Amino acid sequence: xxxxxxQTLVIPAHNEEALLPRLLDTVDVARARYSFGASAIDVIxxxxxxxxxxxxxxxxxxxxxxxxxxxxxxxxxxxxAAGAQSAILAFVDADTQIHPxxxxxxxxxxxxxxxxxxxxxxxxxxxxxxLVATYLAIIPLVLVTGMDAGVVFCRxxxxxxxxxxxxxxxxxxxxxxxxxxxxLGRSRRQRLTRLRSMKAVASTRKFDRHGxxxxxxxxxxxxxxxxxxxxxxxxxxxxxxxxxxx
Numbered sequence: 001x002x003x004x005x006x007q008t009l010v011i012p013a014h015n016e017e018a019l020l021p022r023l024l025d026t027v028d029v030a031r032a033r034y035s036f037g038a039s040a041i042d043v044i045x046x047x048x049x050x051x052x053x054x055x056x057x058x059x060x061x062x063x064x065x066x067x068x069x070x071x072x073x074x075x076x077x078x079x080x081a082a083g084a085q086s087a088i089l090a091f092v093d094a095d096t097q098i099h100p101x102x103x104x105x106x107x108x109x110x111x112x113x114x115x116x117x118x119x120x121x122x123x124x125x126x127x128x129x130x131l132v133a134t135y136l137a138i139i140p141l142v143l144v145t146g147m148d149a150g151v152v153f154c155r156x157x158x159x160x161x162x163x164x165x166x167x168x169x170x171x172x173x174x175x176x177x178x179x180x181x182x183x184l185g186r187s188r189r190q191r192l193t194r195l196r197s198m199k200a201v202a203s204t205r206k207f208d209r210h211g212x213x214x215x216x217x218x219x220x221x222x223x224x225x226x227x228x229x230x231x232x233x234x235x236x237x238x239x240x241x242x243x244x245x246x
Contacts, residue, residue: 003039007103008084008156009092012068012076014048016094017057019203024061026097034103041103045094046080048073054094071242074165074173081159090153091174095203096122098151105198106153116185117154118193119147119178122202130212131204137215146192147178150200154181170237209244 009027013020024043031038045058048068055065068079077091088110092098099105102120109115121142124131142148152174162180165173182192207214218240 003037005042005086006036006040007034007088007090007106008042008044008081008086009090009103009151010044010046010077010080010084011058011063011092011094012046012048012073012080013050013054013058013094014071014076015050015052015054017050017053019095019205020045020054020057021061023092023094023096023098024058024063026100029100030098030102033100035107042084042086044080044083046076048076048079070167072167072170072173073241074167074169077173078164078167081156081164084156087156088153089156089159090151092151092200093203095205096150097125097201099198099200101198102151102195102200105195106151109193109195110153110155114190115193116158116188116190117152117178117181118195119152120150120195121148121199122150123199124204125201126204128212130216131207134207134212134215142194145178145182146194147175147182148194149174149202151195151198152178158184170234171241206240206244 011020011023027043031041034041043063044066045054045063046066046068047055047058049071055067058065064083066080066083068076081089088106090106099120105120109118124135158181162184166176169176178192185191210218
């Protein structure tokens with residue numbers, strides 16, 4: 001008898017051959033601990049126009065590979081989700097590591113009809129004074145909005161109802177998605193939640209590459225630069241989020 005696929009994990013990936021195996025190692029552990037069995041978790045790698053071995057590695061590890069040509073993180077998330085057949089969808093970036101109880105936590109959480117979806121939250125793979133300052137600067141927004149990062153999850157029916165991720169956005173598509181999910185939940189008296197005991201581990205590679213204080217420096221520079229040249233924001237987005245790897 002074929003096992004029912006209960007959850008699908010979508011991993012958008014562009015040239016992630018270096019860090020994708022690390023994520024998949026943690027996914028394997030979480031699948032092995034899933035109460036409905038590892039085969040009830042479908043893992044889709046949305047290969048976003050990679051030119052390295054990302055797709056080859058994903059396929060060798062037993063993932064389903066969905067090619068997505070449009071170079072946009074939102075398009076990759078949507079392209080992966082389009083191939084899913086499970087009732088529950090989850091999304092995680094390829095440079096992340098997930099908690100061993102992630103899938104069990106999502107299952108229990110979405111069994112509660114008062115919850116529309118949510119995220120696990122994140123911790124960082126290393127810390128410094130600058131990283132603590134950056135983390136603390138973001139925490140108030142998380143507390144006020146109830147939205148978080150890490151592994152984002154919802155019911156597939158709700159994903160379809162809100163139209164998935166906004167492909168017009170090159171960045172902050174995850175924030176817009178959770179806002180839309182939150183609005184949908186509010187209309188039904190449901191809420192977003194955070195699985196704070198199952199935080200994912202976020203990569204610090206941006207800090208490794210640009211410096212631990214770069215959020216404060218570069219994003220302030222971007223804001224002031226926009227006053228002189230509105231197109232500078234688009235240039236920064238392309239350089240920082242899309243052109244940082246071959």
